Amino acid sequence: NAGVTQTPKFRVLKTGQSMTLLCAQDMNHEYMYWYRQDPGMGLRLIHYSVGEGTTAKGEVPDGYNVSRLKKQNFLLGLESAAPSQTSVYFCASSSDRATYEQYFGPGTRLTVT
Amino acid sequence: EDQVTQSPEALRLQEGESSSLNCSYTVSGLRGLFWYRQDPGKGPEFLFTLYSAGEEKEKERLKATLTKKESFLHITAPKPEDSATYLCAVLLEVTGGFKTIFGAGTRLFVKA
Numbered sequence A: 001n002a003g004v005t006q007t008p009k010f011r012v013l014k015t016g017q018s019m020t021l022l023c024a025q026d027m028n029h030e031y032m033y034w035y036r037q038d039p040g041m042g043l044r045l046i047h048y049s050v051g052e053g054t055t056a057k058g059e060v061p062d063g064y065n066v067s068r069l070k071k072q073n074f075l076l077g078l079e080s081a082a083p084s085q086t087s088v089y090f091c092a093s094s095s096d097r098a099t100y101e102q103y104f105g106p107g108t109r110l111t112v113t
Numbered sequence B: 001e002d003q004v005t006q007s008p009e010a011l012r013l014q015e016g017e018s019s020s021l022n023c024s025y026t027v028s029g030l031r032g033l034f035w036y037r038q039d040p041g042k043g044p045e046f047l048f049t050l051y052s053a054g055e056e057k058e059k060e061r062l063k064a065t066l067t068k069k070e071s072f073l074h075i076t077a078p079k080p081e082d083s084a085t086y087l088c089a090v091l092l093e094v095t096g097g098f099k100t101i102f103g104a105g106t107r108l109f110v111k112a
Helices: none
Strands: A004-007 A010-013 A019-025 A031-037 A044-049 A064-067 A073-078 A087-094 A108-112 B003-007 B010-014 B019-026 B030-038 B045-050 B056-059 B062-066 B070-075 B084-094 B097-102 B106-111
Touching: A004 A087, A019 A031, A019 A087, A019 A108, A031 A073, A044 A064, A044 A073, A044 B097, A073 A087, B003 B084, B003 B097, B010 B019, B019 B030, B019 B084, B019 B106, B030 B070, B045 B056, B045 B062, B070 B084
Parallel strands: A010 A108, B010 B106
Antiparallel strands: A004 A019, A019 A073, A031 A044, A031 A087, A064 A073, A087 A108, B003 B019, B019 B070, B030 B045, B030 B084, B056 B062, B062 B070, B084 B097, B084 B106
16 A cells, blocks of 8 residues: 655756656545645645546646546646746645545646756 | 734754744634644645544644634644654635635754
């Protein structure tokens, strides 16, 4: 039981390049989330999903897209990376009620130069 | 505007020196409050959920309490392995669904 996994762990992009971050969970959770964490700030929600085939915008969605084609996977895409997207990205999942605790992946450190 | 503030930003303790971390909030529609622990280079790890004022939860040297305006994470006789960043988060009920707001965290350093 791996919990929540994220790939890659580290990535360096040049401005304008694109990439996809992959999140996978093996707990059969309905809810999945993508956050970014910046120094001195709390985790901020980018997008989330309440089930397979559904996505919704969070607090800071601009510049990102997501897809949830399979229940266990949640992808985060950056179509044209900008230096402001340099951050640590965390994926999380929770059971079928929003009030349940979230389980986080190990994070992806992204640098955009 | 909904806000979550954690204090202090950083706390340095000697091993065995008990203290408390604070999470204060000004929000509407509170459904719950969560505490997480985050080690350097890792994702947050769930500790507690509190749902109503007066509720308390305990786990080893940690005890979380909740009032109508704030939550405290009490650390009794801390050990160096308790060194981490502690995050609180509030879950709010909003039109059309829910919203979670995280505080910026308190970095705890426990020296042997």
